[in-house]
Amino acid sequence: MEAAAILPAAKLVPTLPSFNVKYQEPLERASVQTRTTVSAITRFARLYSARTPRRITSANVMGTSGFADEVPLPNDWVEYLHPEGNLYYYNHKAGIVSNTDLRRIGVSAVLNNAFERIQSQLLQDAKPDNLEVYLNIVDASRLGSDGAVEYYLIDYNSRSIFWVEDLDILTDLVGSGSLVEPFESMRHLRLGLEPEFWTHVEFHPCHQQTYDLKAEKELTAVLRHGCVDDMTAPGSVFPYSTDECLQFLKLLERFHGDDESTESYRRSWTARLWASICRSRRINRHGLAHPRIDRLQGLDSYLSQQTHRSVVMSLGEALCLGMPKTTFVQLTELWNGRIVYQRHWKPFLDRQRSKWRWTAFGALYLLGMNSVQRVCGTPFVYLLASTSFTCSALLVSALMLRAHSVERLKTASDLSSYISMVESFDHGLRPLSIAYTLPEALLAWAAFTSGGGAFYYVTSQLQDDPTQLLSIATSTAIPLFLGRRSRIALNPNSGLPDPVSRERSPTPIRHRHYMPETEEHRVLLSFQIHDSFLVYGLQHAPDRCLWITGGGNSSISHLKGFI
Structure with a gap:
């Protein structure tokens, strides 16, 4: 039994994946002992990549180097290397993910205790198959009742995260006001939590057994739609431009022929794109009442x-x-x-x-x-x-x-x-x-x-x-x-607005300029047939136009009725 097993249980603190401090970790290290001599016939147990876990137990440690990274990990724990270079740990048996170094004395016992408390609060019929628990010790130097264990649970089936106890997102999740806002419905809450799910996948992409091809196909469709929307609608609310969408689509196509050894790289950056898209959807109330579907709306x-x-x-x-x-x-x-x-x-x-x-x-x-x-x-x-x-x-x-x-x-x-x-x-x-x-x-x-x-x-x-x-x-x-x-x-038309010059798309769908109602209006009409669309502009002021697009006889009827 570990010495830390007798320590009091640490406090469970609900958190969000976005609060992960992986990019704020200090670069300063504690003083360590270094060596200059390489032992004869030095061989390594295995070369591990981002996809392949590194399992170090007392049975497969070769040599007696005494380095900290050669200390055996606790049973059922493996170490993964993130494509960006940081390490994280995963327990395949219990489904626990952690950023805390499991080689430190007492860490395994504290995490196991926290996992048992979380598991006891889950209803038996409420335990999904693809359930995962994130645990992280806030300060590994303070184990026990004085310390705290951050946690959240991940549901891969619903692409969301949850907790085992009631909490107030404004008080219990300190600093999360800009991440999860007060919600008006369950759909609104899910819209706010889905970006957090993808952030978790981005930070821990190596241990999943299967690759979510459905999510990648959906991402491809979303990027294609966003590309066309940005090309044809100046008011597009998609977070990426046309050029960015095309670059991402090319990368997705190049990844299709790769084998499973590159899945962690593929999963990490696709999850990052999904997180950005989902945040944009949350801001624009995607799928809710009164959504913002145009940048110039209102x-x-x-x-x-x-x-x-x-x-x-x-x-x-x-x-x-x-x-x-x-x-x-x-x-x-x-x-x-x-x-x-x-x-x-x-x-x-x-x-x-x-x-x-x-x-x-x-x-x-x-x-x-x-x-x-x-x-x-x-x-x-x-x-x-x-x-x-x-x-x-x-x-x-x-x-x-x-x-x-x-x-x-x-x-x-x-x-x-x-x-x-x-x-x-x-x-x-x-x-x-x-x-x-x-x-x-x-x-x-x-x-x-x-x-x-x-x-x-x-x-x-x-x-x-x-x-x-x-x-x-x-x-x-x-x-x-x-x-x-x-x-x-x-330039005979220099005095008139060019209805197509303002919109480079062959078929400008939306383009609006709004003026204060107090301005004097005068109407100037200009016609141009462009890809079977009759484009006409009504100039409210010499320097601003309200563009309306239509096609065929209906546009002419509309114009006559307007005049």
């Missing part, structure tokens, strides 16, 4: 909630020359439902960073022009105002680039945390839209004041000869007029 309501009358916001938008309004709509679309889709945020932030860089370059150029104007004798007041605006634009651009660097906003979690922090309680994303366009507005004001100073200087120099001023104005206006006419001649 956008008009979200816009109206943020557009309260505010003198400060209106003044800020006016000083920024109205530019924040477009950025505000874009930000609201991206943050609708407070869900971050990185594939949509990344292009938007890349465009913003490009604007801020060009604004900084423009500010430097304008500073040089102000220096030239100073030498030429432009009034000091104009130069002072222009230089102040220019320096402010340069400074704000640098600050925005620093705050929105790729390193700081690298993941969806970083983006979500940042937007949640800067979002205004009363005005939503309107202050952020003003901040985003402030560098361009400052540069525009700098250019206006600089141009005003130059115009004042020129007019003051030409007061004695008005005909020369008229000549200069004419020589400036004619090239601008000719350039405008040339642009219209080369």
